[in-house]
Amino acid sequence: MTTPTKVLVVEDDDNLGLLLSGYLRAKGYEAELRTDGKQGAQAYAKNRFDLLILDVMLPLKDGFTLAKEIRAKDPEVPIIFLTARSMKQDTIQGFQSGADDYITKPFGMEELILRMEAVLRRTKGVVAKAEEPVKYTLGSCTFDVRKQHLRTPIRERKLTTKESDLLRLLCMHSNDVLDRSKALQEVWGNDSYFNGRSMDVYIAKLRKYLRDDPSLEIINIHGKGFRLVVP
Structure with a gap:
């Protein structure tokens, strides 16, 4: 990719x-x-x-x-x-x-x-923009960034823009740490306290969606951010 x-x-x-x-x-x-x-x-x-x-x-x-x-x-x-x-x-x-x-x-x-x-x-010399649609394979799940669409072994789900933006960042940093401040700046525009609480709600939603594949996990890294664990 x-x-x-x-x-x-x-x-x-x-x-x-x-x-x-x-x-x-x-x-x-x-x-x-x-x-x-x-x-x-x-x-x-x-x-x-x-x-x-x-x-x-x-x-x-x-x-x-x-x-x-x-x-x-x-x-x-x-x-x-x-x-x-x-x-x-x-x-x-x-x-x-x-x-x-x-x-x-x-x-x-x-x-x-x-x-x-x-x-x-x-x-x-070239346009470095990613090929569209951008898709990520997460275990048995497929995430289509452009369509904001998540397919799991059990269901298909249309994500909101913020859900999609946040999941995309997690995918780009899969098995690595996604810095909390970076995620807030990218998705919410600033890293205020209230936006931080809002992001925690969206992280909880994404965890719920990805539970359809038990091998996937979003881990809190204390003081740093989050890690999307992908097999």
């Missing part, structure tokens, strides 16, 4: 950020969301990303500054600006900051995906 393209989205509009990152995951990308320029810089410093999508008007550090700093360290990583700033000078400044593309809001999700793929073709 092809490794999904990893995308960092830095967007301070919570609703748009969650919508965008959720859409990218549904299309087979691995997306992380940060809500200000400082968080974006920290996320980039700690992880490898295949593509960056940056807003311009960000708290703490604007997108142009963030792009310049990243570009100084990494001349290869693709950068796309997604912003409401549509003046000609803004576009020029965006490309001068190191952008590979500059998209103004409002925008269409389908157009964004096509532009992402075009940038990836130019910069990487």
Whole structure:
């Protein structure tokens, strides 16, 4: 199975950020969301990303500054600006900051995906996006990420978006530790206490679904996160 393209989205509009990152995951990308320029810089410093999508008007550090700093360290990583700033000078400044593309809001999700793929073709030679539909075999169960569909030996179940996103992360880290904070950032957008309690409820639901195969188990790793044990 092809490794999904990893995308960092830095967007301070919570609703748009969650919508965008959720859409990218549904299309087979691995997306992380940060809500200000400082968080974006920290996320980039700690992880490898295949593509960056940056807003311009960000708290703490604007997108142009963030792009310049990243570009100084990494001349290869693709950068796309997604912003409401549509003046000609803004576009020029965006490309001068190191952008590979500059998209103004409002925008269409389908157009964004096509532009992402075009940038990836130019910069990487191939589109690294995972083949769709992405499927995981978990013992005697099958999980179709794109359709959000879980088939067990006993039943078939249509998962909610959050159930699907969380199970996908567990599958990507099967027999390894899925960091709790990472899961919260990926699926809920931040790692607040209340989101943590919500995630625990979803973990309990997934445990219940996977009980149809006794060889599967989701284990709590104290102080760290979760491990999906797959034979």
